[in-house]
Amino acid sequence: xxxxxxxxxxxxxxxxxxxxxxxxxxxxxxxxxxxxxxxxxxxxxxxxxxxxxxxxxxxxxxxxxxxxxxxxxxxxxxxxxxxx
Numbered sequence: 001x002x003x004x005x006x007x008x009x010x011x012x013x014x015x016x017x018x019x020x021x022x023x024x025x026x027x028x029x030x031x032x033x034x035x036x037x038x039x040x041x042x043x044x045x046x047x048x049x050x051x052x053x054x055x056x057x058x059x060x061x062x063x064x065x066x067x068x069x070x071x072x073x074x075x076x077x078x079x080x081x082x083x084x
Contacts, residue, residue: 029061
């Protein structure tokens with residue numbers, strides 16, 4: 001290869017950016033949050049995910065979102081309830 005060809009290949013790599021991959025939607029999950037679960041919780045989570053026919057990560061997202069929505073709903077019902 002000549003220097004010219006090498007430079008052309010390097011500049012192509014720089015112009016490509018992040019490359020192909022999953023397109024990000026406005027509400028797409030972007031943060032990775034490692035979490036430790038007890039064996040019993042882990043098994044229950046996997047069983048629930050399987051019953052819903054979803055991946056474990058999707059199950060975790062849904063359960064967290066449901067928990068937060070419930071907390072917000074309870075806060076709306078009781079004006080004196082603390083909201084974190």
